[in-house]
Amino acid sequence: MVNDPITNKLEEASSDRVYKKPSKLAFLNSKKVAPYVFISPFIISFLILTLYPTIQAFIMSFQRVLPGNVEFIGLSNYERIFNPTFFLALKNTTLYVIFTVVILVVIPILLAVFLDSKLVRFKTIxxxxxxxxxLTSIIVAGTIFRMMFGESDTAVANQVVTFFGLEAIDWRYNSWSAMFLMVTLASWRWMGVNVLYFLAALQSVPKELYESADIDGANVFKKFRYVTLPFLKPITIFVVTISIINGFRMFEESFVFWETSSPGNIGLSVIGYIYQExxxxxxxxxxxxxxIVLMLIIFAVSFIQLILTGAFKRSDE
Amino acid sequence: MKKKKNKALKWIVNLSFVFISFIALFPVFGLIVSSFRPSSDLMRSGMSLTFDLGDLSLSNYIFIFTQADSYWQWYANSLIVSSLVIFLSLFFSSMVGYALALYDFKGKNFIFTLVLFIIMVPFEILMLPLYKLMITLQLIDTYFAVMLPLIVAPIAVFFFRQYALGLPKELMDAARMDGTTEYGIFFKIMMPLMLPSFAAMAILQGLNSWNNFLWPLLVLRSDSMFTLPVGLATLLTPYGNNYDVLIAGSVMTILPIVVLFIYFQRFFISGLAVGGVKG
Known part of the structure; x- marks a missing residue:
């Protein structure tokens, strides 16, 4: 076992308490009380950082909030929401979620399986x-992408495009290329992390299962389908859930290309709209x-996703 | 026959990985090379595959080391905030995740549902009320305000719980028989077993904090309190004339992280893997 002086001291300290003053502090050491001590940081942070702001957001959504002057205005904030700008922001965000989830789940699984196989050399590299x-911060990544996808013919992306005989593209000024930029930026940044998650999960597949599959004469695809994939299911649920939620949170991928206002709102996300307003x-x-409206949308989507994938079933087989 | 086919497949797969790695690394190399080019040129013509080698110079770096005091202030701010976030969030989140995994207590399922629930609540939705709260409590422009949302990370709690589920409960019973307290069991026996997951979460939380942008953008007001992303973002405007700091500063922002990663990556990855096997 690890012999760490700090933990030893803590250990001594806590056992001292128990044996010398059993009447006062012994209750803290009971199996019934200890878990509540352990989870108390979570409870406190939940109250301050989630419950309070949720209630407050709900109240504020029925108010006109001006400095030093707050008045209830009923539903009129909600009535104003369903306008063309909001729907455009929601459309951009939804497309972004769909693209990033598909790209950042399917490709990492394939890459991880290959990296885990005997086919690939130099795995570490x-x-x-x-x-x-x-590892790059979004601002740094954005700086790089703005330089790579600059409008001039001399920027890398346009050098490649013109090499193939196509016209140079104003990347930041078309609706489709705006989405392309944001999805590419996110995929570029998060691919490796998701590969790592799947690689870690692959370590938990017992090698004997592959051996017995070999004996049964299973081919590569059958082994992938019936041995590998079931073991990847929990981590896949995790990655999909996180990707959906992070997708709906999108703001920075747009900010780095257009700050807070893009031409024709081609880069506007729902969070960006919240920031503007x-x-x-x-x-x-x-x-x-x-x-509040975005929160309801995210809950609905995540809930459907978690039920479809059976994440709520007990996992202690 | 089969051997030949295998060899061809090996080549294809390996070459694909070389290509994919090239795409992954190209932007970073591009940034590093570009940081030696005249910065005004760079913003006008973009990052280019073709440029005059004679233009390369150290001038962006000379500028940042001699005249960009605020850049180094941002750097210090980011270092302080991130170190505190890593320390505090790992400490608290591991405690919570451990209790959720290995104790039976009333309300456990409710608390775990809450954790999942909070993971599902995007922070950005709660940021307006929290921002208002920071103004009321006069915490605007403080490290504390920047760190607050990261101190107990539900993602980390979830991860630690999943990890701790694989730890042997019998060890706890054995330790209780030896007279170890509940807290001793955690700090002395179970926490060391959870160390592989600590490395992973330290990197995750450290990066989250180092790269955190929107919240610091809201709560930080003065240049001297800015973290790196917020500070660099102020330079990312079409009208700016500080591209030298932006480009060289970007390199210096990611370089130490890349070095740390290269140094720690074996531990990081094998840590995750070993954890799965040991449990």
Whole structure:
């Protein structure tokens, strides 16, 4: 066992308490009380960082919030939400979620399976190369992508495009290329992380299962389908859930290309819309109302996803 | 016959990985090379495959080391905030995840559902009320405000719980027989067993904090309190004339992280894997 002086001291300290003053502090050491001590940081943070703001967001969504002047205005914030700008933001965000989830789940599974196989040499180097983009902050990544996807013919992306005989593209000024930029940026950054999650899960597949599958004469695809995939299911649920939620949270991937306003709102996300209205226009009540609507959408989508994948079934087989 | 086919397949797979790695690394190499080019040129013509080698110089770096004091202030701020976040969030999140995995207590399922629930609540939706709260409590422009949302990370709690589920409960009973307290069991026996997951979460939380952008953008006001992403973002405007700091500063922001990763990656990955086997 690890012999760490700090933990030893803690251990002594806590056993001292138990044996010398059993009447006062012994209850803290009971199997019934200890778990509550352990989870208390979570409870406190839940109250301050989730429950309070949720209630407050709900209240604010029925208010006009001006500095020093707050008044209830009923449902009128909600009535204003369903406007063309919001629907455009929601459409952009939804497309972004779909693209990123598909790309960031399917490709990482394939890459992880190959990296785990005997086919690939230099595994460590490939794994590291894939992971390095996730170390960049979004601002740095955005700086790089803006330079790579610049409008001029001399930027890398356009050099490649024109090499294939196509016209140079104004990447940041078309609706389709705006989505392409945001999805590419996110995929580039998060691919390696998801590969790591799947690689770790692959370590838990017992090698004997492959051997017995071999004896049964299973081919590569059958082994993948019936041995590998079932073991990857829990981690896949985890990655899909996180990807969906992170997708709906998208703001920065747009910010780095257009700051807070893009031409024709081609890069506007729902969170970006909240930022515009709640912070820049200082209309916090309206911003809060958009937030509540987005929260309901995310819950609905995540819930359906978790039920479809059976994540709520007990996992202690 | 079969051997030949295998060999061809090996080549194809390996070459594909070389290609994929090239795509993954190209932007980072591009940034590093570009940081030696004149910065004004760079923003006008973009990152280019063709450029005059004679233009390469250290001038962006000379500028950042001699005249960009605020950049180094941002750097220090980011270091302080991230170290505290890693320490605090790992400590608290592992405690919570451990209790959720290995104790039976009333309300356990409810708490775990709450954890999943919070993972599902995007922070950005709660940021307006929290931002208002920070203003009311006069915490705007403090490290504390920046760190607050990261201190107990539900993702980390979830991860630690999943990990701790694989730990042998019998060890706890054996330790109780020896008279170890519940807290001693955690700190002395179970926490060391959870160390592989700590490495992974330290990297995750450290990166989250180092790269955190939207919340710091809201709660930080003065240049001297900015973290790196917020500070660099102020330079990312079409009208700016500080591209030298932006480009060289970007390199210096990711380089130490890349070095750390290369140094720790074996531990990081084998840690995750070993954890799965040991349990």
């Amino acid at each position: 490939f794994r590291a190369s894939l992971f390095i983009p996730s 709640g912070i820049q226009q200082n209309d916090m009540g309206f911003g809060a109302a958009i937030g």
